[in-house]
Amino acid sequence: MSNASEATPAPQVRIPVGWYVAALALYLVIAYFTKTVLLNWVMGPLFLLLTLYLVPTAAAVVRRRLTARSRP
Amino acid sequence: MSWAAHEFELYFIQKHVGAKASFLAVVVGTQLPDAFTKTFVYAADDPAAFHRGWPGVGFSHSLLFGVLFAAVVLAITKSRAWALGLLIGQWAHVLTDFADTAGVMLFFPFSTEPVTISMWKHAAVEGRYGDAAAYYSSLGGVWDFFWLLVTVVFAWRTLTPAYFREVVVPADPRVWGWLHRTFRLPERGLLLLYQGLMFYGVGRMISWFLYARFDAQTPFQPQWGGPAYIEGNDISDSGWVEVLVRTGIGAALFVAFMWLCWRAFGRRLWERGYDVPAAVRGPGLHAIFDLPSSQRRKASADATVSGG
Numbered sequence: 001m002s003n004a005s006e007a008t009p010a011p012q013v014r015i016p017v018g019w020y021v022a023a024l025a026l027y028l029v030i031a032y033f034t035k036t037v038l039l040n041w042v043m044g045p046l047f048l049l050l051t052l053y054l055v056p057t058a059a060a061v062v063r064r065r066l067t068a069r070s071r072p
Numbered sequence: 073m074s075w076a077a078h079e080f081e082l083y084f085i086q087k088h089v090g091a092k093a094s095f096l097a098v099v100v101g102t103q104l105p106d107a108f109t110k111t112f113v114y115a116a117d118d119p120a121a122f123h124r125g126w127p128g129v130g131f132s133h134s135l136l137f138g139v140l141f142a143a144v145v146l147a148i149t150k151s152r153a154w155a156l157g158l159l160i161g162q163w164a165h166v167l168t169d170f171a172d173t174a175g176v177m178l179f180f181p182f183s184t185e186p187v188t189i190s191m192w193k194h195a196a197v198e199g200r201y202g203d204a205a206a207y208y209s210s211l212g213g214v215w216d217f218f219w220l221l222v223t224v225v226f227a228w229r230t231l232t233p234a235y236f237r238e239v240v241v242p243a244d245p246r247v248w249g250w251l252h253r254t255f256r257l258p259e260r261g262l263l264l265l266y267q268g269l270m271f272y273g274v275g276r277m278i279s280w281f282l283y284a285r286f287d288a289q290t291p292f293q294p295q296w297g298g299p300a301y302i303e304g305n306d307i308s309d310s311g312w313v314e315v316l317v318r319t320g321i322g323a324a325l326f327v328a329f330m331w332l333c334w335r336a337f338g339r340r341l342w343e344r345g346y347d348v349p350a351a352v353r354g355p356g357l358h359a360i361f362d363l364p365s366s367q368r369r370k371a372s373a374d375a376t377v378s379g380g
Contacts, residue, residue, distance in 0.1 A: 013233045013260045024275060031279040035201070039279060041103065044272035049264040053257075 015052060023051045073123070073194060074168045075207055075280065078102050079273030080219035081164050086240070087227040091348075093157035094244035097145075099269065101161020104141060105132040105169070114203075119196035120174040120305045126184045133169055134180035135326065138162030139333075143341060152345040153243055171215060173297070173306050182329070183322025185315050186308050191215070193302045204280040205288035210298040213284075216277050223270070231270060236263050245348060 027047055031038040038044055082102060086095050109129040116122035124130040131137055138159050146155035170176045175188025192215070195206035207213060229235050237259070241248045251257055257265070284290050293299040308315070330338075 012237070013263050015233075015260070015263075020271070024271065027271070027275040028278055028282070031275060032282055035279075035283070039276055041272075044276060045268040046265075047275070048268040048271045049257075049261060053261045053264050 019052055020048075023048055026051060073106075073172055073174075073196070073203075073207075074212065074215060075204070076216040076273040076277040077168055077219040078165060079269045079276075080216070080223045081168060082161075082269055083223045083227045083230045084219070085160055085164055086230045089156070089160060091239050091243040092153065093160055094151070094153040094247065095157070095240050095266065096244055096247050097154040097157025098161040098164075101138065101141075101158040101163075102165050104158070104162050105137070105165050108132070113196050114200055116196075118307075120194045121307045123196060124169075124174040124176055124186055124194070125307045126177060126180065130177050130184075130186075131180050133166050133176040135163060135166060135178055136180060136329075138166070139330065143333075143338070146341050146345050150345045151246075152342065152347050155345065172212070175307070179319065179322030179326040182325035183318045185310060185318040185322065186306075187315070187319055188306070190297050190306070192298060194305055195299075195302050197305060198302065201283070201288065205284040205290045206299055206302050208277075208281045208284040209290040209292050209294075209301075211294050211296065213277070213281060214294050216273075220274065220277065231267055233259075233263055236266050240266060243348065 027038060038047060079102075082095070082098055085098055089098070109123065109132055112129070113119050113123040116128075122128040122130075124133055138161075141162065142155040142159040145158055146152065149155075166176050166178065170178070170187050171189055171191040172194040173188060173190045173192070174194035175186030175190075177184050178187045192210035192212040193206060195203045198206055208216075230240075241262070248262060251262060251265070255261075285292070291299065291301060293301070310318070
């Protein structure tokens with residue numbers, strides 16, 4: 001435990017405000033037209049995690065695999 | 073009932089409780105009164121009476137319900153941070169909801185008289201969409217906006233990555249650590265999960281407001297007791313003196329009951345509980361992530377033994 005405490009802290013997470021604004025705009029458009037999908041207590045709070053972490057991470061993994069396959 | 077205010081007030085509460093209570097417990101506590109009841113409320117013959125009255129599920133909006141739930145959680149988990157968080161969250165929900173016309177039975181079962189300031193109409197009788205349109209056509213929508221402003225002005229710091237790392241996670245390392253390990257979420261993912269409730273509050277407030285203005289096209293009537301186009305739905309026809317007397321008696325009995333419970337078993341339950349030891353908290357997120365759960369439990373036990 002002391003090793004963990006003395007270790008150098010990981011750098012702070014930085015997410016540009018623009019990404020939040022873009023996610024909110026996307027949320028509003030989807031929520032306005034499909035109310036049951038996002039305006040509920042399960043999907044609503046998870047939307048930010050989905051758009052700013054899960055989708056970009058999954059996209060990066062797919063891109064890496066495609067790049068690796070296309071290499072001779 | 074309040075809508076997005078329940079999400080905004082979470083961060084305002086977090087600012088004041090700091091590391092004493094778990095943020096996740098406050099979230100659960102805030103959602104507790106509506107979690108198991110809301111679906112049935114819209115299907116009830118008299119939604120306001122069912123939601124807030126007795127007979128009905130109005131007991132979920134009483135102070136005692138929060139105390140009982142917190143006591144059970146404290147007895148099972150021994151976590152003071154969770155018990156306190158649940159209690160604060162549930163009480164915050166109850167005290168926010170007393171602003172609509174249905175009110176809340178604050179001191180149930182010692183008084184079944186709903187306490188209300190009738191700022192806006194409880195409109196569940198209109199169904200979910202109609203309820204949303206009515207709420208965002210009344211002072212309810214203004215109430216949400218007020219809480220958004222309060223949170224942004226006075227509690228903005230609670231939304232920062234540094235605050236999350238240094239206060240929120242160390243207050244509840246077990247559950248945040250579990251989320252990290254189980255769902256393989258790094259700090260960025262956990263931060264987004266934490267901020268997600270604020271985001272949801274803003275998103276639903278704007279979405280429903282736009283729905284009320286452009287889809288439902290309900291008149292915007294932010295006056296006391298509005299909106300006028302909804303029928304009045306107070307669940308009690310008592311005069312204010314009667315309400316005052318019954319609520320006063322209920323409050324006195326509630327306080328006496330709480331004191332007796334504290335003397336009989338509450339204090340022992342609290343003393344058996346634990347706070348997250350400083351040794352386990354470490355310097356924020358980094359220490360928690362590097363600590364296997366077995367070691368963390370051992371550290372808790374050591375701290376309890378040395379403390380006792």
